Amino acid sequence: MMVLLRSFIPSLGALLLAAGQAGAQGLLIDKSEIRFVSKQLGVNVEGRFRKWKANIVFLPKNLAKSKAELEIDLGSIDLASDESETEIKSPSWFNTAKFPVARFASTSIKNVGENRYEIVGKLTLKGVTKDVVVPIALKKDATGNSVAEGSFPLKRIDYKVGEGMWSDTEMVADDVVVRIRMVLPPLA
Amino acid sequence: MPVDSLFAVELKRTVRALRAMAMDERGRYGGAAIALHWLTAVLILTNLTLGLSMVPLPIIPRKLQWYAWHKWIGITVFLLTWARLGWRWTHPAPPPVAMPEWQRRAAEVTQTLMYALLLVIPVSGYLYSSATGVQVVYLGLVPLPNLVPTDKALAGLLKGIHVALNFTLFSLVFVHTVAALKHHFVDRDPALMRMLPRIGPKGSAE
Numbered sequence: 217m218m219v220l221l222r223s224f225i226p227s228l229g230a231l232l233l234a235a236g237q238a239g240a241q242g243l244l245i246d247k248s249e250i251r252f253v254s255k256q257l258g259v260n261v262e263g264r265f266r267k268w269k270a271n272i273v274f275l276p277k278n279l280a281k282s283k284a285e286l287e288i289d290l291g292s293i294d295l296a297s298d299e300s301e302t303e304i305k306s307p308s309w310f311n312t313a314k315f316p317v318a319r320f321a322s323t324s325i326k327n328v329g330e331n332r333y334e335i336v337g338k339l340t341l342k343g344v345t346k347d348v349v350v351p352i353a354l355k356k357d358a359t360g361n362s363v364a365e366g367s368f369p370l371k372r373i374d375y376k377v378g379e380g381m382w383s384d385t386e387m388v389a390d391d392v393v394v395r396i397r398m399v400l401p402p403l404a
Numbered sequence: 405m406p407v408d409s410l411f412a413v414e415l416k417r418t419v420r421a422l423r424a425m426a427m428d429e430r431g432r433y434g435g436a437a438i439a440l441h442w443l444t445a446v447l448i449l450t451n452l453t454l455g456l457s458m459v460p461l462p463i464i465p466r467k468l469q470w471y472a473w474h475k476w477i478g479i480t481v482f483l484l485t486w487a488r489l490g491w492r493w494t495h496p497a498p499p500p501v502a503m504p505e506w507q508r509r510a511a512e513v514t515q516t517l518m519y520a521l522l523l524v525i526p527v528s529g530y531l532y533s534s535a536t537g538v539q540v541v542y543l544g545l546v547p548l549p550n551l552v553p554t555d556k557a558l559a560g561l562l563k564g565i566h567v568a569l570n571f572t573l574f575s576l577v578f579v580h581t582v583a584a585l586k587h588h589f590v591d592r593d594p595a596l597m598r599m600l601p602r603i604g605p606k607g608s609a610e
Contacts, residue, residue: 257472258544262537262554296536296556303463387465 243270244361247399250288254372255389267292272398274364279325284335286320308379315342320350331355335366341375350396360402367395418592431498432598440488441599444481444522451477452574472544475533479542482526485519501593511583514576521573528569532562 251264267289275282291312295301305312322337328351335350352366371390372378378388433441451474458470500508530548533540537554541547552558587595 256468256538259472259541260539260547262539262550264554294554294556296554296559298556299463300536381465384465387468 243272244399244401245270247361247397249395249397250286251395251397252392253395254392257387258389261295263293263295265289265292266294270398272400274325274400276327279327279333282322282325284320284322284325284337288318288320289316290318291316308382309377311342318342320348323347333364339370342377344375346370346374357399362400362402364398364400365396367393369393431501431594433498434495435601436491437488437495437497438599438601440484440491442601444484444488447477447481447484448522448573448577451481452570455570471538475529475540476543478526478529479540481522485522489519498598501587501591501595501598503587503591503593503595507583514580514583518573518576518580521569521576525566525569525573528562528566532559532566535559535562 248270249264250268251262254261254263265288269287271283271285273281273283290310291305293301293304293310295304304310307313318339318341320337320339322335324336326334326336328334331354333352333354335352337348337350338345339348348368348370350366350368352364354362354364357363370392372388372392373383373385373390382388454470454474454477458467458474461467461470500511503511530540531552534550534552535555535558537550539547539550552562584596584599587593588597
């Protein structure tokens with residue numbers, strides 16, 4: 217375990233990342249993903265966001281200085297259907313005209329052992345800010361990149377996503393699971 | 405003789421002939437084949453109506469409900485079609501009624517294509533749903549895996565295929581129906597009668 221952990225340290229130590237769109241040291245945004253799964257009539261419906269920015273500083277030995285900030289362009293949602301995408305941007309759902317982005321900002325990062333971390337932070341969506349906890353597992357992929365994966369549940373009604381007739385959770389469930397996958401490059 | 409009584413005589417003759425042929429069990433489809441045939445007919449017409457009605461609906465809860473029903477009916481047709489093929493394998497269809505060779509060939513091709521489409525169309529719909537990231541859960545109970553990745557371009561392609569295959573199926577259904585009516589009303593043979601359930605208790609047709 218220690219060997220494995222130590223092998224992580226060099227790359228993780230370098231993850232002082234002004235990440236986002238570009239930057240050799242940055243988050244590998246093309247390999248990273250923000251996806252979600254909601255339920256319609258008990259059926260899983262998957263989607264993702266195409267455009268988002270992240271500012272991640274990850275120092276395993278200095279978690280107090282570590283942080284994760286994300287800004288998600290809600291208009292970039294991908295539901296593989298123009299009709300559904302138009303609908304979800306409308307005022308009853310995201311209301312992207314008024315609230316174009318969702319934000320997450322960590323307030324603390326805890327090491328919970330075995331390459332697992334808990335990122336506590338505030339999620340702002342459609343003008344509502346709530347505390348969320350994002351459990352993350354770190355591992356390395358075949359090419360040596362560090363991969364942080366995690367998921368957390370949120371209640372869409374808390375954020376007023378789906379108002380009016382859509383507040384009926386029999387049709388579209390209240391629970392939405394957000395899955396994130398952040399890929400960080402190894403130290404050059 | 406006045407025209408209407410000529411017609412009455414002709415009609416009586418036809419009815420007698422049809423009844424005689426319909427009573428001939430050897431020339432008829434079995435009860436299970438008849439039930440599966442008409443159940444399929446009702447389900448695909450229902451699903452065509454549902455499909456054409458749900459697409460233009462604005463996104464409202466009813467739309468989601470209709471999509472779900474449409475998918476369930478489609479999967480039911482898929483399963484019924486396998487059941488029909490299995491039944492037909494073990495219970496051969498009665499020999500065709502007398503008709504020109506080209507008509508017999510045409511009927512065979514039409515029916516074979518319809519069977520194929522009844523199997524392929526539900527699959528195309530299922531894959532289309534998968535491509536839009538919407539899982540299919542049969543009857544709300546049996547979750548089926550998403551077989552293709554969520555992808556808008558693929559979804560568009562699969563939707564086009566689903567629609568085109570349905571257009572083909574219902575064109576064939578039209579030909580099939582017109583042919584059956586022609587056999588009944590023009591040729592006055594039992595081609596249609598033998599696929600209809602018998603009316604009244606056995607032996608009561610005297």
